[in-house]
Amino acid sequence: xxxxxxGRIVEIDVQNSSSAIVDVIGTRRRIDLGLLEDDKPLVGxxxxxxxxxxxxxxxxxxxxxxxxxxxxxGESDAALQEVQGYGLHSGDDTPA
Amino acid sequence: MKYVDxxxxxxxxxxxxxxxxxxxxxxxxxxxxxxxxxxxxxxxRFGLKDLLPSNIDLIHGPGCPVCVLPMGRVDDALSIxxxxxxxxxxxxxMMRIPGTQGSPLEHKARGMDVRIVYSPxxxxxxxxxxxxxxxxxxxxxFETTAPSTALTLVRxxxxxxxxxSVFCNHVMIVPAIRxxxxxxxxxxDGFIGxxxxxxxxxxxxxxxxxxxxxxxxxxxxxxxxxxxxSTVMLLMQLQKKEAKVENQYxxxxxxxxxxxxxxxxAEVFELRPYFEWRGLGFISQSALRIKPAYEEWDAEQRFKVxxxxxxxxxxxxxxxxxxxxxxxxQCKLFxxxxxxxxxxxxxxxxxxxxxxxxxxxxxxxxxxxxxxxLSA
Numbered sequence: 001x002x003x004x005x006x007g008r009i010v011e012i013d014v015q016n017s018s019s020a021i022v023d024v025i026g027t028r029r030r031i032d033l034g035l036l037e038d039d040k041p042l043v044g045x046x047x048x049x050x051x052x053x054x055x056x057x058x059x060x061x062x063x064x065x066x067x068x069x070x071x072x073x074g075e076s077d078a079a080l081q082e083v084q085g086y087g088l089h090s091g092d093d094t095p096a
Numbered sequence: 097m098k099y100v101d102x103x104x105x106x107x108x109x110x111x112x113x114x115x116x117x118x119x120x121x122x123x124x125x126x127x128x129x130x131x132x133x134x135x136x137x138x139x140x141r142f143g144l145k146d147l148l149p150s151n152i153d154l155i156h157g158p159g160c161p162v163c164v165l166p167m168g169r170v171d172d173a174l175s176i177x178x179x180x181x182x183x184x185x186x187x188x189x190m191m192r193i194p195g196t197q198g199s200p201l202e203h204k205a206r207g208m209d210v211r212i213v214y215s216p217x218x219x220x221x222x223x224x225x226x227x228x229x230x231x232x233x234x235x236x237x238f239e240t241t242a243p244s245t246a247l248t249l250v251r252x253x254x255x256x257x258x259x260x261s262v263f264c265n266h267v268m269i270v271p272a273i274r275x276x277x278x279x280x281x282x283x284x285d286g287f288i289g290x291x292x293x294x295x296x297x298x299x300x301x302x303x304x305x306x307x308x309x310x311x312x313x314x315x316x317x318x319x320x321x322x323x324x325x326s327t328v329m330l331l332m333q334l335q336k337k338e339a340k341v342e343n344q345y346x347x348x349x350x351x352x353x354x355x356x357x358x359x360x361x362a363e364v365f366e367l368r369p370y371f372e373w374r375g376l377g378f379i380s381q382s383a384l385r386i387k388p389a390y391e392e393w394d395a396e397q398r399f400k401v402x403x404x405x406x407x408x409x410x411x412x413x414x415x416x417x418x419x420x421x422x423x424x425x426q427c428k429l430f431x432x433x434x435x436x437x438x439x440x441x442x443x444x445x446x447x448x449x450x451x452x453x454x455x456x457x458x459x460x461x462x463x464x465x466x467x468x469x470l471s472a
Contacts, residue, residue, distance in 0.1 A: 003134060003447065004240070004292045006099040025097050032217060034247045038356040046099065048295060048348050051187070051237075052215025053244040056295040056354060058099055062347035067102055070321060073111040073328070074118075 004050040006058055007031070009043050022049060099347070103319030104142075112324035113147040119331040126152045128330060129420055130288040131273060133160035133448025134318055140457035142320040148327070155420040158272050159290055161237045162189055162446035163418060164373045165265055168406040170195040173234045173263050174203055176399045183209045183226060185219040186234035192445045196406055216248035216262075223252075223260035230259045232395050235266060240292040242266040242384060243357035246364040249386065252393050263395035264386050267371065269293045270301050271382035275373070277309055281421050286330045288323065289315035291345050296361075298353025299341050306339040317345040364390055374408065374442070375415030414441035417450060424454040431459055 007022035007029070018034040020041075032053045033041065039057065041047055047054040120126070130136060136156045139145060145154060158164055174195050177184035184200060191201045191212060204210035209229070213219050219233035235245045245262060252260050269290050276282055289302055294315045302313050312333035316326035326344045333339065343349055364387060371383030386394035395401075408414050412434070413427040424430055424443070434440040436455055443449035 004295075006097075008098075032215075032244075032247070035243050035354060035357045035360070038354075048292070050240055050292060051244050052217050053247070055240070055243075055292065055357070056348050056350065059347045063099060063102070066325070066344075066347060067108070070108045070112060070325060073108075073115045 004048045004055060006046055007049050009041055009045050009047060012043055020054070022047065022054075024049070100319060103317065103321040105321070108321055109147070109324060112321060112328060115328050116147075116152075116324065116331060117149055119328065119335060120149050120151060121335070122151065124151060126286075126331070126334070127155055127284050128152065128286050128288060128327070129155045129157045129276065129284050130316075130323075131157035131159040131269065132288075132290040132293070133163065133446065133450070134291065135159070135288055135316065135323065136450045137448060137453045138318045138320070138323060140453040142323075143457075144320060144323055147324070152327070154288075155284065156417070156423075156450040157276060157287075157420055158373070158375060158418045159238070159269060159293075160418075160443070160446050160448040160450070161241075161265075161267055162193060163414070163442045163449045164267060164272070164375065165193075165236060165442065166372050166374050166406065167195060167408065168372075168402075168404050169265055170200075171197070171406060172401045172403060173232070173395075174200065174208070175402055176232050176263060176395055177203070177208055177210070179399065181229045183211055183222060183229050183231045184234065185211045185213045185222055185231050187214070187236070188212045189445075189447050190234055190236065192439065193442050194439060194445070216245050217251075220248060220252060220257065220260060223257055227259060230261065232399075233260070233262045235262050235264050237266055238269050238290070238293045239266075239296045239361070242365065243296055243354070243361050246360040249364045249390050249393050250360060253390060258392075261393050261395040261398050262386065264365070264384060266365070266384040267373070268382050268384070269297075271379050272373065272376060273302075273305065275376045275379050275382075276419065277305070277311075279419060282419070284311060285334060286311050286339075287313040288326050288330070289313045289341070291315065291317050291322075291349065294343075294345065294349045294353070296354050296357045299343050299349065299351050300353075302341045306341050310339045312339045312342070314342045314344050315349055317348065363387075372405070375418030409440055412440045414443055417443055424451040425459070427451070431455065 007024040010023050011021040013019035020033050046058040048056045192199045200210050223231040305313050314326040314329045365384040366387050367381045368383045368385045370378045370380045372378050391397040416422040439445040443451040
């Protein structure tokens with residue numbers, strides 16, 4: 001059962017810090033934070049939910065960094081192709 | 097949907113697919129195993145094979161905990177539940193798994209009290225709501241799910257809940273990968289590593305695959321961009337003749353794993369000396385059982401279990417598909433005797449089974465295209 005979904009914590013039970021409400025695309029569900037007691041999430045944090053338990057916090061910084069890397073894919077290659085099109089590397093100054 | 101949509105951007109998918117085409121060596125045939133059933137489904141669901149060059153072969157691994165469970169264990173669970181005043185509680189995925197006398201759903205039709213739960217916590221709630229019945233929770237899953245079962249057992253013990261037990265079938269991913277690598281019929285170049293299991297066990301448990309076996313492994317997320325980026329990372333390692341563990345899913349997977357989850361697992365579970373896996377045979381120290389301190393909540397201690405070994409129907413090739421030796425469509429029963437409506441084996445039923453994935457996404461597409469061309 002690999003299925004796990006991201007959800008945002010909207011409320012943590014005052015009487016039981018292991019119990020929280022998450023928002024998953026607008027639907028609210030009660031989940032268990034008992035597996036994150038070493039790194040307790042706060043209201044507003046995003047967590048990965050699996051069979052009703054939060055497994056991990058989702059790092060916004062890591063997500064953004066990953067997307068940045070993905071955006072850059074192919075850019076150095078495109079730059080190289082552009083430069084090669086100028087014929088500069090061969091010292092040739094006739095048009096390509 | 098946040099943390100999902102961004103990883104499906106068409107423009108980024110195009111870039112990643114182009115990068116893969118740029119990186120492949122046209123003279124080489126790449127065999128990459130994606131261990132996790134969730135990855136298998138994502139690959140089919142998003143049509144990722146169509147984006148990859150034809151010399152990359154994605155091989156489905158045994159990372160489907162429902163699929164690897166031998167039929168005898170399903171029979172055992174049902175025999176416990178057949179007893180007076182027992183409620184059989186399991187995830188929805190388990191409901192249509194074939195047992196020798198039928199699936200849990202078929203047993204329900206014949207009068208057994210069978211309930212779907214979405215969390216082991218639900219099973220405890222069920223026990224509290226039905227004090228005159230006994231709730232047996234059929235626990236399956238890799239290390240992703242084991243901590244939740246463990247924490248639930250801790251709670252059951254703390255609260256002295258008497259009418260609740262767990263039939264534990266949690267298995268471990270690393271022994272399965274080891275069995276694949278030890279198998280003589282498998283030649284692999286690298287692995288797309290399990291995503292959610294790794295949130296619990298971290299990335300260190302895979303280091304031997306890189307160091308001792310010399311195969312690169314990239315722990316991957318489940319969105320199309322995750323899988324494509326993981327493929328890029330694998331190809332880059334292969335190009336540079338490197339073999340290391342990389343974490344593509346860093347936004348969710350901590351390198352060191354989840355200590356609290358590992359602690360609660362160690363509190364409640366111990367290793368079985370061996371366990372039988374469909375397709376991989378008996379593997380030592382590959383599965384978990386409940387420790388004596390929790391024996392009151394261990395269904396195998398509270399009830400007599402037949403423990404009969406049941407082999408799959410001879411014609412079914414579930415084992416070979418699980419090991420990645422055969423593709424789903426190569427099994428003789430695929431699409432004929434074995435369909436999601438009438439499954440012979442668990443791979444055709446489980447949400448992580450490769451046969452179910454192939455049938456639902458590929459097979460129907462081909463049939464539709466065939467019938468369209470026939471009617472034209």
